[in-house]
Amino acid sequence: MGRTRNTAIQPRKPRQPRQPKKPYLNISIERVQDLLDGTDVDNLKIFPTNDDMQKIEIEKDGILMSTGYKRCSLCFAILRATGGHTGRHFELCQLRQQDNQLLCQQIIPSKSDMKSYIATFIIKTGLSISLCENSALREMLTNVILRGQSDDGTISSIFPGRTAVREEIVSQLDFYKQEIKDALTYHVNTSMVNVVVDFGKISHDFISIKVSLIVDIDRGDGTWFWQLSIVPIGMFVYKEESKSAKDINECLKNSFSSYGWEPEKAGNSYFTADAARNMQCTGSRYFQGYIRCLAHFSNTLARRIFTPYANSMMTPNQKNILSKLLEIINQSIKLAGLIKNNQNAKRRIQKIEIMKYLDENKVYLKLIEECLEPINKMCTFSQKDEIITNFVIPFYALTVEHFSKLAKSSDEIRAKVGLSAQEVLRVNSDIISPEHCLAFYLDPRRNAKNQAILDDHNMNIDLYQQSLIALQTISTNLQLDQPVAIQSNIANLDSMDIIARATTPEEQPPETTQEEFSKYILQRNSVDLTVFWPANKNTYPKLYKVARKVFSILVSEATSERAFSNAKFLYRPNRENLETSFLENLLLAYEAEKSTACFINPPI
Structure with missing residues (x-):
C-alpha cells in the first residue's frame, strides 16, 4: 500500500525577530588608514572574515560601528567591504606572494x-x-x-x-x-x-x-x-x-x-x-633616420590610434596636433619638389654621396611600404566621417609614395630627397609636444569591438568580390546568342507547383551553364524569388551561388539598400559583356527591390 499524504494544514513557524542593522560610520579610506597607522587603536577593532580578509570596525559608546572597509591579510591593502573584488584581490595577492618567493631564486x-x-x-x-x-x-x-x-x-x-x-x-x-x-x-x-x-x-x-x-x-x-x-x-x-x-x-x-x-x-x-636610436643619425644618414622613424611612427600610429579611435570624438587640442603633423607632410612634399626642380643641386651633391644613398636606402624604402600596408587598409575600410584617418594617413601615404617614386627615378633624386627630409626635421623640430602622449594614447578595451566591426565590413566586401568572380566565369561560358524566353503555361502556375516540379526526383539538373540558364528563363517571371531560390539550389547550382550572395545582406533596411547599390556598381563593368536582361535576371535586383526590402540570410 502506498503512503497516504497528510493534507492537514501545518501550523506556521513563528517568525524570528529581525536583527537590528549594525550602525554604519561614514568615514573615508584616508581616515581609516590614519587610524591604522596611529598609536591610539583602542577603539579600532579588526576581525577575521571567511574570505581571508580582515573586517575593520570602530567601537563607539560600546557599540561596534561598521566602516565599510576590509583589509587584506597579506599586503594589508584597504578595500571596500562590498563586492567580489575582495576575493579576487586576495587570490591575486596570494599568487603574487608565492611567485615573489621564487622569482629572485630563479637561475637565468x-x-x-x-x-x-x-x-x-x-x-x-x-x-x-x-x-x-x-x-x-x-x-x-x-x-x-x-x-x-x-x-x-x-x-x-x-x-x-x-x-x-x-x-x-x-x-x-x-x-x-x-x-x-x-x-x-x-x-x-x-x-x-x-x-x-x-x-x-x-x-x-x-x-x-x-x-x-x-x-x-x-x-x-x-x-x-x-x-x-x-x-x-x-x-x-x-x-x-x-x-x-x-x-x-x-x-x-x-x-x-x-x-x-x-x-x-x-x-x-x-x-x-624604442625608436630613439632611429632618431640619432648624423651626416649622410639623415634620410635613413627619417624613413625608419616614419615607418615606426606609421606602424605604431595605425595600431594605437586608428583602431581604438574609430568612433571617438577628437578634442580641439588633438585636432591642432594633427594639423601640425599635416603641415610637416605638405612642407616635405614642397621641399622635395623644389629640390627636384633646382638645377644647382647637382653641383652640391657629390657622386659618392649619391651612391651611398642608393645602397643604403633600398631596405628602408621597402620597409616603409610594408609598414604602410595596414594603414592603407585602414583607410579603405574606415568610415567616411572619421576625421583622424582621412585627415592624416592619406597624406602620409602620399608622402611615402612621392619619395619612393623620386628615389626610384634616378640616383641623384634619391640624394635630393634625403636633403629634403633633413630640412623637414630641422624646421619642424618644435612641433612635437607632450600632448602627443594624450592624442596617441591606446585604449585596449576597444580593440575587440572595432575588430569585429572591421571583420564584418571585410566579410561583405569579400562576398561582393566572390560574386563578381562568379559572374565573370558565367559570362565567359555563355554564348553570344541568348535564347528567347518561351511563353508557356508554366507562367500561370503558382509558386508551390513550380517548387514541387523543380524538386521532383526524376528531373535531373542541367549539365552545362547554357542549359541551366535556358531552363531558368522559363521560370523566372512566375515565382517569388525569395521562395524560388531556396527550393531550386540543386537545379541551378551555378546561378544559386550568385543569388545567395545577393540576397544574404545583413542588418537594416538602409543597409540593404546600400548593399543593392553596391552590387549594381560592382557589376557595372560586366554590362558590356552581358545582356541587360540577363544581368537583371541573374542579380535579381529589380525584382528583389519590389518584392522584399531586406531578405536576411535565407535558410538555404
Whole structure:
C-alpha cells in the first residue's frame, strides 16, 4: 500500500525577530588608514572574515560601528567591504606572494633569457606606474624634452641622449631615484636584487617619454644587467634586438595570458617599441633616420590610434596636433619638389654621396611600404566621417609614395630627397609636444569591438568580390546568342507547383551553364524569388551561388539598400559583356527591390 499524504494544514513557524542593522560610520579610506597607522587603536577593532580578509570596525559608546572597509591579510591593502573584488584581490595577492618567493631564486641560464625574465618580473610583481611617478616627475621630464626640442642642432640634440643634458638633470633626479628604488625593492628580495636607477637615457620617439632603469641581479658567479623603462603613461620592456612594436606586444600578451593577468590591469599599461636610436643619425644618414622613424611612427600610429579611435570624438587640442603633423607632410612634399626642380643641386651633391644613398636606402624604402600596408587598409575600410584617418594617413601615404617614386627615378633624386627630409626635421623640430602622449594614447578595451566591426565590413566586401568572380566565369561560358524566353503555361502556375516540379526526383539538373540558364528563363517571371531560390539550389547550382550572395545582406533596411547599390556598381563593368536582361535576371535586383526590402540570410 502506498503512503497516504497528510493534507492537514501545518501550523506556521513563528517568525524570528529581525536583527537590528549594525550602525554604519561614514568615514573615508584616508581616515581609516590614519587610524591604522596611529598609536591610539583602542577603539579600532579588526576581525577575521571567511574570505581571508580582515573586517575593520570602530567601537563607539560600546557599540561596534561598521566602516565599510576590509583589509587584506597579506599586503594589508584597504578595500571596500562590498563586492567580489575582495576575493579576487586576495587570490591575486596570494599568487603574487608565492611567485615573489621564487622569482629572485630563479637561475637565468643565459643572457638571451633576459627579456622573458623582465616580463615575468613586471607581471608577477604587479608593479604599477603610480608607485614610480608623480606630477612633479612628469613635469620635470616634460621640461627636459621641450628644452631639447628648442635646440636648433642635430637630431641628437633635438632628442636628448645620454650625454646631451645629463649634467643638467642629474641634480633633479636624486629625489625620484630613492622613491623608485623603494617601489621596486618592495616586491623583491633585497638580499639578492640590487636596484640601480639610471635616468641617463631620456628620449622622445613621437609616442612616449621614457626613463630607463637598470636592475642589477647578482647570482653569485657574476652580475647580469636588465634594462627596464618607465613612461609617464605606463611601463614596457625594452627589447634590444627588435624595433618592432608588434614583437614586444606579442611577447607581453603571451606573458599576460600565461600568468592569468587581469585584463583591467593590463589595459592601464602602455607598451611601445624604442625608436630613439632611429632618431640619432648624423651626416649622410639623415634620410635613413627619417624613413625608419616614419615607418615606426606609421606602424605604431595605425595600431594605437586608428583602431581604438574609430568612433571617438577628437578634442580641439588633438585636432591642432594633427594639423601640425599635416603641415610637416605638405612642407616635405614642397621641399622635395623644389629640390627636384633646382638645377644647382647637382653641383652640391657629390657622386659618392649619391651612391651611398642608393645602397643604403633600398631596405628602408621597402620597409616603409610594408609598414604602410595596414594603414592603407585602414583607410579603405574606415568610415567616411572619421576625421583622424582621412585627415592624416592619406597624406602620409602620399608622402611615402612621392619619395619612393623620386628615389626610384634616378640616383641623384634619391640624394635630393634625403636633403629634403633633413630640412623637414630641422624646421619642424618644435612641433612635437607632450600632448602627443594624450592624442596617441591606446585604449585596449576597444580593440575587440572595432575588430569585429572591421571583420564584418571585410566579410561583405569579400562576398561582393566572390560574386563578381562568379559572374565573370558565367559570362565567359555563355554564348553570344541568348535564347528567347518561351511563353508557356508554366507562367500561370503558382509558386508551390513550380517548387514541387523543380524538386521532383526524376528531373535531373542541367549539365552545362547554357542549359541551366535556358531552363531558368522559363521560370523566372512566375515565382517569388525569395521562395524560388531556396527550393531550386540543386537545379541551378551555378546561378544559386550568385543569388545567395545577393540576397544574404545583413542588418537594416538602409543597409540593404546600400548593399543593392553596391552590387549594381560592382557589376557595372560586366554590362558590356552581358545582356541587360540577363544581368537583371541573374542579380535579381529589380525584382528583389519590389518584392522584399531586406531578405536576411535565407535558410538555404
